[in-house]
Amino acid sequence: MTLNTIIHGDCINELKKFHDNSIDLIFADPPYNMQLENTLYRPDNTKVAGVDDDWDKFDSFSEYDNFCTAWLRECRRILKDTGSIWVIGSYHNIFRVGNIMLDLGFWILNDVTWHKTNPMPNFMGTRFTNATETLLWCSKGKEYKKYTFNHKLMKKYNGNKQMTSVWRIGLCVGEERIKGEDGKKAHSTQKPEELVKRVILSATKQGDIVLDPFFGTGTTGAVAKKLKRQFIGIEKEEEYITLANKRIDSSNIYFEEADWAE
């Protein structure tokens, strides 16, 4: 398997080509199946640019469940016994995903809450502001107890206090957000690097292999490189791959290893 490259293809097909027990960490940001219908307007009558990408559309729960069962089953197969997987989602999909992961035998280590510092408000006043997404961190199963977790490092990273399962991180905006030639966001759901940094830093060692089956514009690859880990990406859309390669080429090491050594 070639490292530090992006595979252009269908996630499930490509995952099937991987060897058993070959990956140290999987970070997956699958489609959420948001089921948006009408256009949403802000109080000032401007439109909200919602997620209306084709890749987020599924006809039913059962179709979504089948899709997730297939890619998650392959993920479990190719994960090393010492490896672990992170899957991010919102309330639209995380209960489907979590249920499937349990059924497949994954063992939940934490449900980490990404507490957004600057979420979009609920303009109509019909609900509470939806201020979180959820990350499920799982080992291969209950009996796989030797997963990598850099406890001391994360404690140090967190000002010498044990890090909790609530992470306060802002949305990916400004300079960090990859723009297309039209100046608009290139990907509708790009994640902040700080989020992925905590994932990789906590659950891998230097040189480990990180796989992202929904690579998008390459946040996982960029952060892996900056943290001296190796990555493999799988992505269906060619435009995203082009942007991701460019982005990763220009990524540099975040900081010296000594700063974060255990």
Next chain:
Amino acid sequence: MTLNTIIHGDCINELKKFHDNSIDLIFADPPYNMQLENTLYRPDNTKVAGVDDDWDKFDSFSEYDNFCTAWLRECRRILKDTGSIWVIGSYHNIFRVGNIMLDLGFWILNDVTWHKTNPMPNFMGTRFTNATETLLWCSKGKEYKKYTFNHKLMKKYNGNKQMTSVWRIGLCVGEERIKGEDGKKAHSTQKPEELVKRVILSATKQGDIVLDPFFGTGTTGAVAKKLKRQFIGIEKEEEYITLANKRIDSSNIYFEEADWAE
């Protein structure tokens, strides 16, 4: 249906006696009952000896799923079209519960994160400190849009800013925690009143009927009374009912309605 009383009996059996469309709000804190050694039962009520193999694992999920499907189906039936339901859980069970609720047709309005200000640390350093529980707030279905939500009131309650789906609340300790005659906590999972207060305040009007099918030591009843709502409790254990009745008798109004009127 007699109001402001506790029904002594089995949750599913008792729920079946309720009329359709008769309840304004349901707050449910079901047993987590997951993956705990030596307490698993097969459908025929025989004990499962070990839980190490996949067969037993599947058996336990399936048992729990059946139980939750049964009581949640009844909850949906007896909820008014303008009503809503809140279910609290941890990562051990909330993905089973959420998946079942979606399958039954419930419509998720928010996944509220109870961010504990004083969680128990992970002493072994094997995971992040588990600092949250999740509350699923759902209407009867996608097409039921007239659920009660006191938006302005909650905004006022939150210092004139829209309340978000993250609630920072401490564990139920000290004076508030109900003690048995031995001075030990009477119930192992008593919830803080502030949590239930936000639930009832946001999703009911004065005089509305609040049902708690897992009443325990009566937090829901105490808070409902303090907020001038009516309650019905269902509880299997007689000791809890005794404690709950005593507690509710000595509960008084929190504050004047005018303070929180919309």
Next chain:
DNA sequence: TATAAAGGTGAATCCGCAC
């Protein structure tokens, strides 16, 4: 150049009634 004001925007299941 500095500060202030104005404008843009984010994984969003976001109205209710009359016809």
Next chain:
DNA sequence: AGTGCGGATTCACCTTTAT
């Protein structure tokens, strides 16, 4: 079920323009 229209509804942060 679909359409049309009156009316109520927002927070943090970043960028651009104006003073």
